[in-house]
Amino acid sequence: MAWIDEAKKAEWQSPSEIKEKYRSASILKNRRVVFNIKGNDYRLVVAVAYRYGAIYVKFIGTxxxxxxxxxxxxxMGGTS
Known part of the structure; x- marks a missing residue:
């Protein structure tokens, strides 16, 4: 929930802005970013539409x- 609150307030314009805030985040292809949640117990994969300020959750799990x-x-909903 803390990450959601922070992401709602964020106005990321580029992957480097995400890395400034979340040093452990991994920047992938296709505008995807992997966040480590709860001390790396969980992983969150999102796609970021920088131009529109939108974040799409693609996966969350252990x-x-x-x-x-x-x-x-x-x-979400599959592993394709």
């Missing part, structure tokens, strides 16, 4: 679940 997906293509 580190173990994350290891079983392709973070560059995963969509």
């Amino acid at each position: 580190h173990r679940q994350y290891d079983a997906i392709d973070a560059e293509t995963v969509e």
